[in-house]
Amino acid sequence: MIHQYKNNGYNIVLDVNSGAIHVVDDVTYDMIAEYEKLQKDTVIENAAAKYPKIPRDEIREAYDEITSLKEDGALFTPDEYEGRVIDYTKRPTVIKAMCLNVAHACNLSCKYCFADEGLYFGKKAELMSLSVGKKALDFLIASSGNRRNLEVDFFGGEPTLNFDVVKELVAYGRSREEESGKKFRFTFTTNGLLLNDEIMEFANKEMDNVVLSIDGRKEIHDMMRPKHDGGPTYDTIVPKYQKFAKMREEAGKQYYVRGTYTRNNLDFAKDILHMADLGFHEISIEPVVAPPEEDYALKTEDIPVLEEQYDILAKEMVARYKTKDDFTFFHFMIDLEGGPCVYKRLSGCGSGTEYVSVIPNGDIFPCHQFVGKPDFKIGNVFTGIDREDIVTEFKGCNVYTREKCRSCFAKFYCSGGCSANAYNFTGNVRGVYDVGCALEKKRVECAIMIKAAQAAKDAQEAQES
Amino acid sequence: MKHVQTLNTKRLGCGECQT
Numbered sequence: 001m002i003h004q005y006k007n008n009g010y011n012i013v014l015d016v017n018s019g020a021i022h023v024v025d026d027v028t029y030d031m032i033a034e035y036e037k038l039q040k041d042t043v044i045e046n047a048a049a050k051y052p053k054i055p056r057d058e059i060r061e062a063y064d065e066i067t068s069l070k071e072d073g074a075l076f077t078p079d080e081y082e083g084r085v086i087d088y089t090k091r092p093t094v095i096k097a098m099c100l101n102v103a104h105a106c107n108l109s110c111k112y113c114f115a116d117e118g119l120y121f122g123k124k125a126e127l128m129s130l131s132v133g134k135k136a137l138d139f140l141i142a143s144s145g146n147r148r149n150l151e152v153d154f155f156g157g158e159p160t161l162n163f164d165v166v167k168e169l170v171a172y173g174r175s176r177e178e179e180s181g182k183k184f185r186f187t188f189t190t191n192g193l194l195l196n197d198e199i200m201e202f203a204n205k206e207m208d209n210v211v212l213s214i215d216g217r218k219e220i221h222d223m224m225r226p227k228h229d230g231g232p233t234y235d236t237i238v239p240k241y242q243k244f245a246k247m248r249e250e251a252g253k254q255y256y257v258r259g260t261y262t263r264n265n266l267d268f269a270k271d272i273l274h275m276a277d278l279g280f281h282e283i284s285i286e287p288v289v290a291p292p293e294e295d296y297a298l299k300t301e302d303i304p305v306l307e308e309q310y311d312i313l314a315k316e317m318v319a320r321y322k323t324k325d326d327f328t329f330f331h332f333m334i335d336l337e338g339g340p341c342v343y344k345r346l347s348g349c350g351s352g353t354e355y356v357s358v359i360p361n362g363d364i365f366p367c368h369q370f371v372g373k374p375d376f377k378i379g380n381v382f383t384g385i386d387r388e389d390i391v392t393e394f395k396g397c398n399v400y401t402r403e404k405c406r407s408c409f410a411k412f413y414c415s416g417g418c419s420a421n422a423y424n425f426t427g428n429v430r431g432v433y434d435v436g437c438a439l440e441k442k443r444v445e446c447a448i449m450i451k452a453a454q455a456a457k458d459a460q461e462a463q464e465s
Numbered sequence: 466m467k468h469v470q471t472l473n474t475k476r477l478g479c480g481e482c483q484t
Binding site for chain 1: 466467468469470471472473474475476477478480481482483484
């Protein structure tokens, strides 16, 4: 399977099953489209008719290059994975990543919050106790088999509302590393209101990554992320984030400013560039996932506008490449040389199998997006997993069990999308959320184009020097 | 190659990579 597309002046060909990515000239691009369908002489005749100024020898040369790519396993590569997926679905899995909901409480009233303002549809606010948190870490260590790298994300609600417990849990995790042979990677997500020097210094010492929530421009952010009394939050958090980001950059630590865009800001590229202009260099923004009746929910008819925004953003990132205003955008990050193996790409985040979420009373869910859905409770950290049937259902989530994904060019980059979004929109964890799918395909195309443009810039620089 | 530039040399588990 191959995927051909043109973007920003580049002719790009993706060989889906090998992962090889080629930038080709016009005549080669057209011949690749016919290569598997027509005889060699016909392909060359068609190209000669379309490009009369190109010598016939050169067209033959381009054809031979296509043949060479195919022989080298870099074009029209057959699928060697699908036949093994039945074994893959029966694979033994271990839990190696955990979202720890240390606070089912929040000090904001974000309009699009999937977590019901942090309460997750519970009746009252609840903080995780130290004893439940310790048991959760014990459960993770005991469930992780021979995995060495374990990941814990402190989440909520708002985790800074229970930060003393966060600090004690980090210390507890560290105390268990040597005897258990494990290495913890701690991260946390915050809305920024309670950030202070003490929290920042602790995070810079112990947290491998921090996610700082902000939606972009002040008017957009304050419209969607107000306090409980409706008051604004942008002016409170931005100076804190700028200080925090600078500290982490100086310490060589990772961070993200991360937002959500809705129908209120279909021009979301401006929000990303606003965050870049505030001095942030690691940025992410997600399309809102909301019930269709909400006035801020994205609609199918918005997709062309949103795709254009990704194009605008991609071109701007190319222009800023290797300048002081350069920045990374999470959804355009793509590791063409050191990316993960196919096993990882088949199932993505590993929700319900390698990754789980634990709430303040110790109940376990397949991921943070399923918290609050009683039918998806799979166990408790004190008693273990008791719904292997649900775990088995999630083991079966991969790009070959989702019919729409099987023939999709982006399957090894998006890994089949989010099971929670699929469930919310189709009632099936193996379904496909169509709006998210369309946007992910566009993001993959943009990400590859950026790589092509960066390679061209690098080559030009090398030539000039 | 004259007509083709390939962007990546590597082609497509231990379970240790990040979630």
